Amino acid sequence: MKKISLFCDGSSLGNPGSGGYCAILRFGSTERIVSGGMANATNNQMELLAVIEGLAALKEPCDVTLISDSSYVIKGINEWLDGWKRKNFAKVKNPEMWQRYLDVSKIHKVHGIWVRGHDGHAENEMCDKIAKEEATKIKLMES
Numbered sequence: 001m002k003k004i005s006l007f008c009d010g011s012s013l014g015n016p017g018s019g020g021y022c023a024i025l026r027f028g029s030t031e032r033i034v035s036g037g038m039a040n041a042t043n044n045q046m047e048l049l050a051v052i053e054g055l056a057a058l059k060e061p062c063d064v065t066l067i068s069d070s071s072y073v074i075k076g077i078n079e080w081l082d083g084w085k086r087k088n089f090a091k092v093k094n095p096e097m098w099q100r101y102l103d104v105s106k107i108h109k110v111h112g113i114w115v116r117g118h119d120g121h122a123e124n125e126m127c128d129k130i131a132k133e134e135a136t137k138i139k140l141m142e143s
Helices: 043-056 071-086 095-105 122-142
Strands: 002-013 017-027 030-041 062-068 109-114
Touching: 002 043, 002 122, 017 043, 017 122, 030 043, 030 122, 043 062, 043 071, 043 095, 043 122, 062 071, 062 122, 071 095, 071 109
Parallel strands: 002 062, 062 109
Antiparallel strands: 002 017, 017 030
């Protein structure tokens, strides 16, 4: 299995509001950036969508180290997901998105690592910048 680093971040202008996400996939010296946005999204939705779209971009099963400043995403993946599945996502926010995460992650081995946001982590800062740019594009299209 290829070892991949997946750095990601999400942004919402208004929360909910115009949203953007960014994922940077790294394999050795090769990088790929996946980004986009949507109207009327929360920050947590964009954080999770960054992970989903990043994983969906992988073409084969991989050992993925996910690096994010979102406690929601990291704890969701590392700690809460098994319990949520057992309870059929009862009382869980964004259940459709978590189902999509399960679909795109099932062929991969994913482990999340939390990093402090806005703390000088180069890839996290880059993802934050791109996610905000994507959210701003959506906001401008709406006005």
